[in-house]
Amino acid sequence: xxxxDFEPRIIxxxxxxxxxxxxxxxxxxxxxxxxxxxPIRVMCSGRVDPTFVVKALADGADGVLIAGCHxxxxxxxxxxxxxxxxxxxxxxxxxxxxxxxxxxVRLEWISASEGPKFAxxxxxxxxxxxxxxxxxxxxxxxxxxxxxxxVPFNER
Amino acid sequence: xSGKPKVAFYWCASCGGCEETVVDLxxxxxxxxxxxDIVLWPVALDFKRRDIEAMADGEIAVSFINGAVxxxxxxxxxxxxxxxxxxxxxxxxxxxxxxxxxxxxxANRELIFQRKYVAVPTADNPxxxxxxxxxxxxxxxxxxxxxxxxxSFYDTVKTLDQSIDVDYYLPGCPPPSNLVWDAVTAILxxxxxxxxxxxxxxxxxxxxxxxxxxKPEELTISxxxxxxxxxxxxxxxxxxxGYICMGPATRSGCGERCISGNMPCRGCFGPPxxxxxxxxxxLSAIASIIDSTDKQEIERITGAIADPLGTFYRFSLxxxxxxxxxxxx
Numbered sequence: 161x162x163x164x165d166f167e168p169r170i171i172x173x174x175x176x177x178x179x180x181x182x183x184x185x186x187x188x189x190x191x192x193x194x195x196x197x198x199p200i201r202v203m204c205s206g207r208v209d210p211t212f213v214v215k216a217l218a219d220g221a222d223g224v225l226i227a228g229c230h231x232x233x234x235x236x237x238x239x240x241x242x243x244x245x246x247x248x249x250x251x252x253x254x255x256x257x258x259x260x261x262x263x264x265v266r267l268e269w270i271s272a273s274e275g276p277k278f279a280x281x282x283x284x285x286x287x288x289x290x291x292x293x294x295x296x297x298x299x300x301x302x303x304x305x306x307x308x309x310x311v312p313f314n315e316r
Numbered sequence: 317x318s319g320k321p322k323v324a325f326y327w328c329a330s331c332g333g334c335e336e337t338v339v340d341l342x343x344x345x346x347x348x349x350x351x352x353d354i355v356l357w358p359v360a361l362d363f364k365r366r367d368i369e370a371m372a373d374g375e376i377a378v379s380f381i382n383g384a385v386x387x388x389x390x391x392x393x394x395x396x397x398x399x400x401x402x403x404x405x406x407x408x409x410x411x412x413x414x415x416x417x418x419x420x421x422x423a424n425r426e427l428i429f430q431r432k433y434v435a436v437p438t439a440d441n442p443x444x445x446x447x448x449x450x451x452x453x454x455x456x457x458x459x460x461x462x463x464x465x466x467x468s469f470y471d472t473v474k475t476l477d478q479s480i481d482v483d484y485y486l487p488g489c490p491p492p493s494n495l496v497w498d499a500v501t502a503i504l505x506x507x508x509x510x511x512x513x514x515x516x517x518x519x520x521x522x523x524x525x526x527x528x529x530x531k532p533e534e535l536t537i538s539x540x541x542x543x544x545x546x547x548x549x550x551x552x553x554x555x556x557x558g559y560i561c562m563g564p565a566t567r568s569g570c571g572e573r574c575i576s577g578n579m580p581c582r583g584c585f586g587p588p589x590x591x592x593x594x595x596x597x598x599l600s601a602i603a604s605i606i607d608s609t610d611k612q613e614i615e616r617i618t619g620a621i622a623d624p625l626g627t628f629y630r631f632s633l634x635x636x637x638x639x640x641x642x643x644x645x
Contacts, residue, residue: 206604209596209597209600210596210597210599210600211591211592211593211596211597211600211637213596214593214596214637214638215592215593215637217638218637218638231609232609242609243603243604245609245611245614246603246604246605246606246608246614246618247599247600247603247604249611249614249615249618249619250599250602250603250618250621250624251596251599251603253618253619253621253624254595254599254624254625254628257422257623257624257625257641258625258638258641258642259641259642259643260642295642
C-alpha cells in the first residue's frame with residue numbers, strides 16, 4: 161500500500177464530560193475533518209488505563225488519542241485528567257522502547273466548547289501518522305518471524 | 317515399570333533454578349518418588365528422547381516444563397511431551413510468561429548474535445563466526461567430514477503456551493516448593509481446578525505484604541530511588557519510600573521472599589487473573605501517584621526510571637500484549 165492510499169485507523173478515548181461533547185460539537189457545527197478517528201466514550205481520561213492504549217495498538221490501531229478536560233480544574237472528578245497527565249510521559253518513554261513512534265499516541269485537552277480544536281487534532285494526527293505507515297502489529301510485531309522453518313510434529 | 321503415574325520434568329530456556337525448587341522439596345521428594353515414576357528429568361536422570369518417543373500418546377500423567385521457548389529443539393521437545401502427556405504444567409516464570417530470557421524480545425537473533433559473538437569486550441572472533449544451523453566438521457583425524465544440524469535460534473522468545481497447549485501454570489522465579497507440593501498433590505488426588513488456572517492465590521502481593529500496614533492512606537511518590545544506590549528502610553512500604561515495587565500488579569503466593577530480604581517485588585509471579593498486561597498495569601499504578609500536577613516536573617520525576625520496559629516487563633515481555641519490540645519499522 162502506498163503512503164498516499166494509507167489511511168491510519170485512530171482510536172480516540174474521549175471523556176464523557178468535555179472531549180466527547182467537544183467532538184459532538186464538531187459534528188453539529190458541521191466542521192469538516194478526516195474520518196480516521198473511531199471514538200470511544202469513557203467516563204474520564206483518568207479511566208484510560210495505559211493497557212487500553214497498548215491493547216488498541218496491539219489489536220490493529222495505527223494511533224491512539226486520549227482526550228480529557230483541561231487541567232488543572234476542569235475535570236468532573238477533580239483529578240482524573242491529572243492522573244492521565246502523570247501517566248502519559250512514562251507511557252511514551254516505554255512506547256519509545258517498544259519502537260512505536262511518538263506521533264501515534266497523543267494526549268490532548270479538549271473542552272465541550274472546542275469543536276474546532278477536536279477537528280484540528282484529528283486532522284493533525286492523520287497527517288502525522290500517514291507517513292509512518294501502518295503499525296502492523298497483528299498481535300505481535302509481524303516483521304519478526306516467530307519461528308523459522310518449523311517442521312510440524314506429525315511430519316518429522 | 318510399575319503402575320504408578322508417570323511424571324516428566326523438562327527444561328527449555330531457563331537457568332536451572334526451577335530444578336532447584338524441585339530438589340528443595342527436601343524429604344517430600346521421597347513421597348513424590350513413592351507415588352510416581354519419573355520418566356524424564358535431564359538435570360538428574362539419564363533418559364533419552366527415544367525413550368519418550370517410544371511411549372504411547374498420553375502415557376505420561378503430567379509433564380512439568382520450565383523455561384521459555386527460543387530454540388527449534390526446545391519446540392520439538394515440548395511438542396513431543398505434549399503428545400505423550402495427559403497434562404502439561406508450565407513451571408516457573410519463563411514457561412509461564414517468558415521470564416528473564418524473554419527480555420531477549422527487545423532484540424532479535426541478529427542483534428543478539430552481534431552482541432554475544434562480536435561486540436562484547438571478551439569476544440575474540442576476528443572472522444565473525446556465528447553459530448549456524450548446518451555445519452560441516454572436517455574431522456580429518458577421525459572418519460570425517462560430518463554434517464551437523466544445530467537447532468535454530470528464534471528471533472522471538474515464546475512462552476510455553478505460545479508453542480503448545482498448556483493445562484496449568486505454576487508461577488514464580490522459581491515457584492516456591494509449597495506451591496509445587498500443592499500442585500503435585502492436587503494432580504495425584506485428581507482435585508484439579510479449571511484448565512488454564514494459575515496454581516497460586518488470585519490476590520495481589522500488596523494484599524499479603526507484611527509491610528501493607530505501613531502503606532499511607534494516600535500514597536504519593538515525589539522521587540524514585542534505586543536499591544543499587546540507596547538502602548530501603550526494612551519495615552516501611554517500598555512504594556511509600558519511592559522504590560519501584562511491582563506488588564500492586566503482581567500475584568501473591570511467593571511467600572514474600574524478596575520483601576523479607578528487603579528487596580521490592582520484581583513481578584516474577586505475573587499479574588493476577590483479569591490483568592491482561594502486567595507492564596502497563598504497574599505503569600498506571602505507579603505514575604498515577606506521582607506527587608505533582610506540573611507537566612515538566614512529572615517528566616523529570618518519571619525520567620529517573622531508566623528502563624521502563626525492562627522494569628515493568630522484567631518477567632512478562634513475551635506473554636504481554638505487544639510481546640516484543642518492533643524492529644526496523
